[in-house]
Amino acid sequence: MKLSVLDQSVITAGSTAAAALQNTVKLARLTEKMGYTRFWTAEHHNANGMAGSSPEVLISHIASNTRSIRVGSGGVLLPQYSPYKVAENFKVLEALFPGRIDLGIGRSPGGSADTRLALTDGIRKSLNEFPRQVRDLQGYLAGENQTVQAYPMTSSLPEMWMLGITHRGARTAAEHGTAFTYGHFINPYNGRRAMAQYRNDFQPSSLLNQPKTNVCVFVICAGSQEKAEEIALSQDAWLLAVEKNRDTRIPAIEEAGRRIVTGADKEKAKENRKRMIIGTPQKVRDELLALSEAYQTEEFIIIANVHNFEDKITSYSLLAESLL
Numbered sequence: 001m002k003l004s005v006l007d008q009s010v011i012t013a014g015s016t017a018a019a020a021l022q023n024t025v026k027l028a029r030l031t032e033k034m035g036y037t038r039f040w041t042a043e044h045h046n047a048n049g050m051a052g053s054s055p056e057v058l059i060s061h062i063a064s065n066t067r068s069i070r071v072g073s074g075g076v077l078l079p080q081y082s083p084y085k086v087a088e089n090f091k092v093l094e095a096l097f098p099g100r101i102d103l104g105i106g107r108s109p110g111g112s113a114d115t116r117l118a119l120t121d122g123i124r125k126s127l128n129e130f131p132r133q134v135r136d137l138q139g140y141l142a143g144e145n146q147t148v149q150a151y152p153m154t155s156s157l158p159e160m161w162m163l164g165i166t167h168r169g170a171r172t173a174a175e176h177g178t179a180f181t182y183g184h185f186i187n188p189y190n191g192r193r194a195m196a197q198y199r200n201d202f203q204p205s206s207l208l209n210q211p212k213t214n215v216c217v218f219v220i221c222a223g224s225q226e227k228a229e230e231i232a233l234s235q236d237a238w239l240l241a242v243e244k245n246r247d248t249r250i251p252a253i254e255e256a257g258r259r260i261v262t263g264a265d266k267e268k269a270k271e272n273r274k275r276m277i278i279g280t281p282q283k284v285r286d287e288l289l290a291l292s293e294a295y296q297t298e299e300f301i302i303i304a305n306v307h308n309f310e311d312k313i314t315s316y317s318l319l320a321e322s323l324l
Contacts, residue, residue, distance in 0.1 A: 001292060001323050002299035004038040005031050005316070006074045006185075006216055009052035010238070010305050012250045017051035023309050024052070028062045030313060032069040034320035038102055039066070040074030040301065046115040049238075049248030056089045063097040072102025074181070074216070074301070075163045077110040080119040083133045087140035087150035090158045098154065103141075104161040104181065105134070107169065134162070134176050142206045160207050163216075170194035170201075177205025179212035182295065185303055188274045191215065195295045214299035215291065218276035220306060221284045221315040221322075228278045231315075233257055234307035235276070236269040243268070250307045281322040288323065 007027055011020045028039045041058045044050040052058055055073040063071040076086055090103045107130045109116045117124070140150035141157055162173035162180055165187040173180040180198045182191050195213060202211040220235065222228035230253060237256035242248050251259065260269050277287045288300055304315050 002037045004301040006040045006301045006303040008042040010250050011049045012307050020051040025065050028066050032066050035324040038070035040072050045111045047248045070100050070102055073104045075104030075106040077108050078105045078133050079127050083137035084140050094154045094158050095152050098156050101158040103158040106163040167194045167197045170198035174198045174201035177203050177208050182215045184215050184217045185275050213297045215295050215297050216301040219302045220278045221318040225279050231306050231311045232278045235305050239272050252307050281318045285322045
């Protein structure tokens, strides 16, 4: 099995954005040594607890501070941008770090209506243009556009991944011949159908000749089940805050426990646990192997948004020791 990382550069309560970004780079260095395959950054806007608003900038810095791990986006919010400029950005990254760059793209609007308009400079762009944008982006990467070329020319190209949480997203990835990431950490209910649809409908493209998949899932691993459950409390409270558009900084465990008090919050936190694997190395290993069989994939992208950075490092380390 291959293990990879998605890090959202989430700011913990009492800390700073600068510290969050420094921890992202530190995590990339450590997981590279542990044997992880790729390290992806996220793109979030107008969220006070997420420092990674510009994946292209962060990718360059992470790749400069690592040696071999693939570095990429999970993912660039293509509907808000020009496919041509995205192609240029990632071809520059590929020229700087050949054979190490992943271009993950998503259809997400990127936040509220006002946030999206700020990203598009006031232009109301339709999400229905996404398939056309994907085709244009592929054409610019592969040099297939007859009138406009995306420079620089490179001896290799970034791997192109499409992120999705439904069978419709999987079908779009399949029809365009891109690799596909299923977001179990967002929607744990539609994965089997989505992955089957992707494999069945896949059509080779100039960038990829056979299906390629991975699955992203929240994982918290600790020496005991009790410790893992305790650590997970901060992630539980953080997810509730994100869903309510509140303070998105990760609270300390003690504060997290005080936040989850109403019946509705407790029920929602319980439901959110279906998006996670929490436990000892053996329990996490068993559940990931079961998911691997269910989803027919050999790679998982691991995300862990917890308050204590040392707990986060320990989780990734125990997981690597168990599966790599």
